[in-house]
Amino acid sequence: MNYFKKDSLRKSLVLSLIVLSIAPLLLVGIILSWQDVRVLKLQAKDSQKKLTMLVANKMSSFIHEFEASLLTAVRTHDLMEMKHDKQSLVHSKMLFSSMDLEHRDVFKGLTLLNSEGKELVRVSRERLFTDAQLADRSSIDEFTIPAANKKIYYSTVFFNEQTGEPYLEVSIPIIDFQSNQLRGVLVAELSMKNLWDAIADVRVGTTGITYVLSDKGRVIAHPNPSVVLKGTYFKLPKANGVVTGLQGKKSYMVxxxxxxxxxxxxxxxxLPVSEALHYAFLALYIIVGFLIISLMGAVSLGYILVRQIVQPIESLSGTAQLISKGDFSQRMHVSRTDEIGALADAFNTMTSQLIDTINSLKKEIDERKQIENQVLQQNELLNNILNSLSHPFYVIDTSDYTIKLANEAAHFGELAGDPKCYMLTHKNDEPCSGDEHP
Structure with missing residues (x-):
């Protein structure tokens, strides 16, 4: 027997309990989850914006700090009027001495150009330049641009082919304040490696990262230095949002x-979506847990209610079906005092009354059959008496002269239709007059 028959009360009751127990919780869960996701998205976006601003400020401070040290050197020392040996000494001190140990190797090289773009002094951490190796830079951007607009020039980020480390060149124009004429250009080669530590200190959640890209999309700063050194490129999306990030995960990117x-x-x-929406997922798991508990509770309650309500009704329905097939001995056995018990008692009473009615009808039918048999016997006796008479005998309905009964002596034969006495006795089409009657 199918536990859930089509259109059964059992099925309707259990499904109703499940819907009533789960639907409100599911609706609230959907609303809360949507709200959680919305709030967490806004929080992640706001937090990441603040972190990008923090990194931007660190980088700006880093570059402008050393830009300021170069300007100080230019304004403190009259570099263009010094003798060559003095120029070399001052540039060496600027290169190898620093404000602190953390920034002592920021400058990788310094070059002093005259007003025509020729190198006067060039010092480097990586190699020693002799006077014979000094070159002409009059045609490169590091000289032409600051010479033309008399403003500080920043080159594009470039990389050491051997080590993969990123560098940036800063050109400081040396101007004669009286004539406003260009006297020379101081070119400094800055290492961007020091930014790696600054990036590593910025935490984006637990698993998020911060990194810096050049204008060509190459990574120049990353918490993992190997990402920079192996020349990693990344194509940025057109706008902030959820994308597959540098880590290969779906992430919120700012x-x-x-x-x-x-x-x-x-x-x-x-910031990976899994972390950004961690609490939303946690709330969703809790809601799913409650839904499962509610479902189990609804099914358990449904089972109890089925035992208390549906099973007695099904028993009543089965008994009614047996009675409808003629088994009037069936009775409902429910020892309850509630509405179902009252229904069972009423059903049993109705069944008893139905049996009494059927028995009464049977008795009445038997009595009628006995009376009909007696009438038939009397009619048969009357017919025998009439047929035994030698004289004609017939019974006429005086209202329409129809012969109702006739014996064999009348010689009328079989009476078919509505025979009239004047038609059989006098062969007339109309009733006889008074002297014509026998």
Missing amino acids: IDTLMFGNQSLKIVTE
Whole structure:
């Protein structure tokens, strides 16, 4: 027997309990989950924006700090009027001495150009330049641009082919304040490696990251230095949002742009969606847990109610079906005092009354059959008496002269239709007059 028959009360009751127990919780869960996701998205976006601004400020401070040290050197020392040996000594001190140990190797090289773009002094951490190796830079951007606009120039980020480390060149024009004429250009080669530690200190959640890209999309700063050194490129999306990030995960990405002159750097923060929406997922798991508990409770309650309500009704329905097939001995056995018990008692009473009615009808039918048999016997006796008479005998209905009964002596034969006495006795079409009657 199918436990849930089509259109059964059992099925309707259990399904109603499940819907009533789960639907409100499911609706509330959907609303709360949507609200949680919305709030967490806003929080992640706001937090990442603040972090990108923090990194931008760190980078700006880092570059402008050393830009300021170069300006100080230019304004403190009259570099263009010094003798060559003195110029070399001052540049060496600037290169190998620093404000602190953390920034002592920021400058990788310094070059002093005259007003025509020729190198006067060049010092480097990586190699020693002799006077014979000094070159002409009059045609390169590091000289032509600051010479033309008399403003600080920032080059695009470039990389050491051997180590993969990123560098940035800063050109400081040396101007004669009286004539406003260009006297020379101081070119400094800055290592961007020190930014790696600054990036590593910025935490984006637990698993998020912050990194910096050049204008060509190459990573120049990352918490993992190997990402920079192996020359990793990443194509940024057109707008902030959920994308597959540098880590290969679906992440919320926020992008900020840091400008140095005409050069731009992209500061990116990534926070995996799984972490950003962790609490939303946790709330969803809790709601699913409650839904499962509610479902189990609804099924258990449905089972109890089925035993208390549906089973007695099904028993009543089965008994009614047996009675409808003629088994009037069936009775409902329910020892309850509620509505179902009252229904069972009423059903049993109705069945007893139905049996009494049927028995009464049977008795009445038997009595009628006995009376009919007696009438038939009397009619048969009357017919025998009439047929035994030798004289004609017939019974006429005086209202329409129809012969109702006749014996064999009348010689009328079989009476078919509505025979009239004047038609059989006098062969007339109309009733006889008074003297014509026999």
